[in-house]
Amino acid sequence: MAGSVNVVVLVGNLTRDPEMRTTPGGTTVCHLRVAVNDRVKNQNTGEWGDRPNYFDVDVFGALGDQCGQWLSKGRQVAVEGKLRWREWEAQDGQKRSAVSIVANNVQFIGPRDGGGTSSQGSYGARGSHDADQGTGAPFETGGAPARGDYAESADDDIPF
Numbered sequence: 001m002a003g004s005v006n007v008v009v010l011v012g013n014l015t016r017d018p019e020m021r022t023t024p025g026g027t028t029v030c031h032l033r034v035a036v037n038d039r040v041k042n043q044n045t046g047e048w049g050d051r052p053n054y055f056d057v058d059v060f061g062a063l064g065d066q067c068g069q070w071l072s073k074g075r076q077v078a079v080e081g082k083l084r085w086r087e088w089e090a091q092d093g094q095k096r097s098a099v100s101i102v103a104n105n106v107q108f109i110g111p112r113d114g115g116g117t118s119s120q121g122s123y124g125a126r127g128s129h130d131a132d133q134g135t136g137a138p139f140e141t142g143g144a145p146a147r148g149d150y151a152e153s154a155d156d157d158i159p160f
Helices: 061-070
Strands: 009-015 020-021 028-041 050-060 077-090 093-107 123-128
Touching: 009 050, 009 093, 020 061, 028 061, 028 077, 050 061, 050 077, 061 093
Parallel strands: 050 093
Antiparallel strands: 009 028, 009 077, 020 028, 028 050, 077 093, 093 123
């Protein structure tokens, strides 16, 4: 039986400053919101334009600390990671679910002020967030996060 593949690679811009949190187990989490444009053709005018897609990205441990320190709104980043689906019960009793990206690698692209798309001064780091990946990655974050350890997504009632 073939194994599953769960790999995501995005290059886009941060829509807001990173948000730092700490899990109940003490692991730091940096939550990023990344916008990536699709080129689409307007059916009415025939002109091409950009349509944004927004993705929630969680970066754990030392890599998350670096992202929180060096990234800001508008900064271009390259993110490599995997999709993570989660489900929870909101305060009103309704079941909710969301898909986010758990980053393994984040490359800081372009200037620190978020302007331009130059790759000069590219900074980056690689991290590990799953216990089954073993050691050897420069930044270990101490095991897989528990179900309730994820940063908030668009809904305000996600427990954290």
